Amino acid sequence: MRQFTAVVNPAAGGSSGTAALLPLARLLREAGARLDTQYSRSLEHAQEVARQAGGQGHVVLAVGGDGIAGCVGGALSGTDAVLGIVPAGRGNDFARALGLPTQPAALSELLLHGSPRPVDTIRVSSAVHAETSVLGSVYAGVDAVANRHANTSRLLRGAASYYAGGLRAVLGWRPAAYRITVDGTVHERRGYTVVAANSGFYGFGRNIAPDARVDDGLLDVVVIRHGPKRLFFTMMNELKTGAHLARPEVEVFRGREVLIEADRAVPYGADGEVEAVLPVTVRVQPGALNVIH
Template identity: 70%
Template sequence: MRQFTAIVNPTAGAATGAGALQRVGRLLRQAGAALETVHSRSLAHAQDLARRAGDRGRIVLAVGGDGIAGGIGGALSGTGTVLGLVPAGRGNDLARALGLPAEPSALARILLRHEPKAVDTIEVWRDGTPRTVVLGSVYAGVDALANRYANRARLLRGAASYYAGGLRAVAGWRHAAYRITVDGTVHRHRGYTVVAANSAYYGSGRMIAPGARVDDGMLDVVLIAAAPRRLFFALMNELKTGRHLARPEVRVLRGRTVRIEADRAVPWGADGEVDAVLPVTARVLPGALRMLY
């Protein structure tokens, strides 16, 4: 029977994470699985806990949102350790892309019975700093700024925090001139954002890259060009269905290595975390992580 180590991210909401794990954990134990729970003090601590659990041959469960899922997944990339998710964050976009159910019994069945599948990860580095590895997407522009505002929101949760952050970011956005190099080919772009996506969703359920797949060895690079703010908000609503791809302001490239530069200090983020400005380089690592979904 499987042995699990669940890593809970207190910053994502201790009550939410503990409650989600309690419901799923009870079902895992009833089925005969072993489950231990540890609480991380920081993302770096969560990554260290995950590596140590993997060294003991345990399946690691990331309990929280996209930040801890991407951070732990990046730490386990290339190690052979199996990762499972217990979604309990604000966005849960990776869980959405993987088709993970919210209902505890359905999620427990996946964790207990499904065989691990290989998914791609993204190696990310900026000039002069050590590389990191993430899972979902790397984005540079107004969305990174909106996500920064959402992460700092104290009174709003979930999609509401992203919506409020988006309004604030777009209201003060000044279009950037980007230089995007995809597998050695340079593309010029002026506008709102550039997203190198390994999975379809970001920003709490927005389908930014409908064609992106976690196991195809490619990144879908979505460019949203300069447009009036009213049109931009209409386009944002279309992210729910993927209709935005039909707009002339939206362009999609595909490649394995993407470098994003800009004419000013544009913020960029990955898997819900924002802490840097351009330039940044992202490279897909095909099949580098084993996951249960």
């Protein structure tokens, strides 16, 4: 029987990650599994707890949203440890990409009996931020600004916070001149954003990279070039279905290593938590993490 260590973000989704864990914990314990619960005081503390538990052979559960999943998953990347994800945040986009169940009964069954499978992770390197590994995507531009607004919103939750954050970010955005180097090939574009995606979803279910796969050893690099701001708002809705890919303002490249630069200090983010400014280098790490999914 598996032994679990749950690393909980107590403020996930603006409420409590604990609420999502309680019914799941009861089912796991009733099945005979052991479960230790640790509440994260910071991302660094969460990583420390995850590495220690993983080293002891425990299945490490990341309880919260994409921030804690990326943080814990990144800490375990490159090890033999096994990650389980308990979606309890605002977006839960990496869990969505994996097709994880949200109901406690189905999730407990998966965690108890599901087989770990390798997924890719992303190594993020920057002169202004410590090197780290994340799971879902690295995004540079207006979406990084939007994510910051969504995470600091006190009045709105869920999809509404992301939409309002996007509206605020786009209205104040001026086009950036990007230099995007994908596996040595340089692409210069002027526009809104560049997303290096390991998984397809970000920003509360927006399917920014519909063809991205978490186990193909590649990153899908989505570029949204400059256009009228009203067009960008239209594309925000199209991101739900992937219809934005038909727009001439949208390009997709694929590769293993991506350097993103710009003509000014454009902000970038990763998995909802990392915040810094360009330039940044992202590299895919094929099959670096074992996840139950």
